[in-house]
Amino acid sequence: MEPNLRALKVIVIGLGVVIVVGLGALIVGIVNRAGGGRSDAPVAAQFTLPPNAEVLEMDLDGDRLALRYRVNGVQSIQLFDARSGKAVATVALTP
Numbered sequence: 001m002e003p004n005l006r007a008l009k010v011i012v013i014g015l016g017v018v019i020v021v022g023l024g025a026l027i028v029g030i031v032n033r034a035g036g037g038r039s040d041a042p043v044a045a046q047f048t049l050p051p052n053a054e055v056l057e058m059d060l061d062g063d064r065l066a067l068r069y070r071v072n073g074v075q076s077i078q079l080f081d082a083r084s085g086k087a088v089a090t091v092a093l094t095p
Contacts, residue, residue: 054071063082
C-alpha cells in the first residue's frame with residue numbers, strides 16, 4: 001500500500017470516529033435539555049404545620065418552600081420540599 005493511501009485511510013477513520021463521538025455528544029445534550037422526564041405541571045402537596053400556627057411569611061426557591069410561622073408567640077422557619085410536601089428542616093427563632 002502506498003504511503004499516501006495509508007495516510008488517507010487513517011484520516012478517514014479518524015474523521016469517522018469524530019463524527020460518531022460528536023453524534024453521541026449531541027444525543028446526550030438533547031436528553032439533558034429535555035429534563036430527564038421532569039414535569040413542570042402543578043403538583044398538589046400538603047404541608048403540615050403545628051396546630052394554631054399563624055403563617056407570617058413564605059418564600060419559594062426552586063423546589064424548596066420556606067414558611068415562617070408563629071405558635072404561641074414563638075417564631076420558627078420550616079423548609080419543605082415543594083413537590084412532595086415533606087419537611088426538610090425546622091429552625092426555631094429565639095429573641
